[in-house]
Amino acid sequence: xxxxxxxVVVGAGIMGVASAYHLQKNNPGKRILVVERYGxxxxxxxxxxxxxxxxxxxxxxxxxxANASIDFFQHLQETGVDVGLQKFGYLxxxxxxxxxxxxxFLKRMEANGVETRxxxxxxxxxxxxxxxxxxxxxEEAELMSLRPVEGxxxxxxxxxxxxxxxxxxxxxxxxxxxGSFAYNxxxxxxxxxxxxxxxIEGEPFAWQDYEIEGISIRGRPGVLQAETVVVAGGAWTxxxxxxxxxxxxxxxxxxxxxxxxxxxxxxxxxxxxEGFSEMGVVPMVILPTAGAYFRPVRDEECLWVGCEDEVNxxxxxxxxxxxxxxxxxxxxxxxxxxxIVASYFPEFREAVVKAMWAGLYxxxxxxxxxxxxxxxxxxxVGGDSGSGIMKGxxxxxxxxxxxxxxxxxxxxxxxxxxxxxxxxxxxxxxxxEWVI
Ligand SMILES: Cc1cc2nc3c(=O)[nH]c(=O)nc-3n(C[C@H](O)[C@H](O)[C@H](O)COP(=O)(O)OP(=O)(O)OC[C@H]3O[C@@H](n4cnc5c(N)ncnc54)[C@H](O)[C@@H]3O)c2cc1C
Numbered sequence: 001x002x003x004x005x006x007x008v009v010v011g012a013g014i015m016g017v018a019s020a021y022h023l024q025k026n027n028p029g030k031r032i033l034v035v036e037r038y039g040x041x042x043x044x045x046x047x048x049x050x051x052x053x054x055x056x057x058x059x060x061x062x063x064x065x066a067n068a069s070i071d072f073f074q075h076l077q078e079t080g081v082d083v084g085l086q087k088f089g090y091l092x093x094x095x096x097x098x099x100x101x102x103x104x105f106l107k108r109m110e111a112n113g114v115e116t117r118x119x120x121x122x123x124x125x126x127x128x129x130x131x132x133x134x135x136x137x138x139e140e141a142e143l144m145s146l147r148p149v150e151g152x153x154x155x156x157x158x159x160x161x162x163x164x165x166x167x168x169x170x171x172x173x174x175x176x177x178x179g180s181f182a183y184n185x186x187x188x189x190x191x192x193x194x195x196x197x198x199x200i201e202g203e204p205f206a207w208q209d210y211e212i213e214g215i216s217i218r219g220r221p222g223v224l225q226a227e228t229v230v231v232a233g234g235a236w237t238x239x240x241x242x243x244x245x246x247x248x249x250x251x252x253x254x255x256x257x258x259x260x261x262x263x264x265x266x267x268x269x270x271x272x273x274e275g276f277s278e279m280g281v282v283p284m285v286i287l288p289t290a291g292a293y294f295r296p297v298r299d300e301e302c303l304w305v306g307c308e309d310e311v312n313x314x315x316x317x318x319x320x321x322x323x324x325x326x327x328x329x330x331x332x333x334x335x336x337x338x339x340i341v342a343s344y345f346p347e348f349r350e351a352v353v354k355a356m357w358a359g360l361y362x363x364x365x366x367x368x369x370x371x372x373x374x375x376x377x378x379x380x381v382g383g384d385s386g387s388g389i390m391k392g393x394x395x396x397x398x399x400x401x402x403x404x405x406x407x408x409x410x411x412x413x414x415x416x417x418x419x420x421x422x423x424x425x426x427x428x429x430x431x432x433e434w435v436i
């Protein structure tokens with residue numbers, strides 16, 4: 001590791017590596033270092049995620065950012081870079097109220113070129129014969145506030161990818177272009193210094209112009225100097241920004257996934273539900289109650305199950321550095337999620353939990369849309385609110401444009417995107433309503 005770089009990126013999750021890749025590509029000759037606390041890239045939340053992608057969002061910005069990133073991922077897959085892309089679609093099951101509220105969102109999707117299909121209740125019953133759509137006067141269903149299924153919105157350009165493979169692509173290309181990584185390297189703080197050093201103890205003073213001089217690394221004396229610092233620290237962003245007076249409006253929350261294995265034929269045939277995509281698997285299904293969902297994992301013949309975690313789940317301002325300390329709770333699945341999923345799909349009673357894990361969402365609590373902003377020579381990206389992998393490529397391009405002080409960036413496919421939209425000074429986004 002040298003003692004000075006043009007750009008230091010903190011964090012080797014999807015945001016850090018996609019940013020590093022685009023910075024390296026568009027600013028050849030710059031010395032760029034990515035610094036990461038863990039021993040490899042994608043060991044934070046990127047590698048713990050569901051790695052689903054969708055362009056079906058309620059806000060225009062999420063639609064556009066995700067759509068272009070998905071196109072890039074597809075371009076990689078089609079040109080021989082295997083990122084494990086699988087398009088099985090997203091199926092949002094809704095009750096009447098949810099369907100009527102989605103009308104405006106669908107118009108926005110159409111305007112942004114996001115393809116959707118609608119399924120009636122009868123079509124859904126034909127394609128998913130085991131599904132319960134109405135609960136009648138069922139006392140338990142009433143107690144659980146289960147919403148009936150009146151129809152569904154399907155996003156065909158949605159699915160999942162392999163986050164490790166995607167991160168490996170960005171990281172390898174970045175290194176080929178001359179960039180470097182420092183793993184097992186814990187950034188203790190951002191170091192603020194005067195823009196013009198006078199050599200007086202205590203600088204910078206209130207009257208001095210200042211900038212980020214670099215970073216201080218735990219266990220290493222001195223300051224690693226950088227012309228520009230990019231913070232892509234995910235759920236851990238606050239601990240770097242807040243001590244030096246910057247705000248990112250990030251709150252972390254533990255989120256869990258449960259991998260369930262079918263033990264009987266009914267659940268097995270649900271995994272292989274035909275009629276939605278060429279893959280011949282059930283899509284990612286989001287139920288009308290509590291954002292409970294499941295997705296297929298075709299190669300393992302299993303389903304991953306989760307829910308939106310709205311009820312009584314804590315926000316965390318300064319998460320523990322050890323991601324492994326966030327443990328999954330089997331009781332949460334058994335008593336919270338399974339009763340919902342098995343009410344709509346009784347075949348889930350044939351499921352056994354074979355694996356489970358937890359990670360952290362980094363919520364932007366203002367509007368659930370990612371942010372990317374520049375203050376002096378500091379660039380910050382994050383706040384993806386649980387859907388950052390699917391927007392990773394676009395956000396990496398925004399970071400690069402912010403570095404070059406450009407008002408717009410070109411997303412994959414040529415869509416122009418105004419970089420100030422994702423900042424806090426001139427933020428210009430609609431609140432995202434479909435967060436799961
Ligand atoms: C259970 C779960 C399911 C999810 N499902 C999806 C999904 O289906 N689709 C989707 O798009 N997204 C999903 N997400 C969200 C997704 O994981 C995030 O949007 C994405 O990983 C964010 O990337 P990141 O680079 O900002 O954060 P991270 O991947 O967490 O990377 C941040 C990195 O910064 C490093 N770091 C932080 N502070 C420091 C420091 N001081 N010094 C050194 N290194 C530091 C961390 O060690 C970490 O590696 C899910 C998340 C979870 C937890």
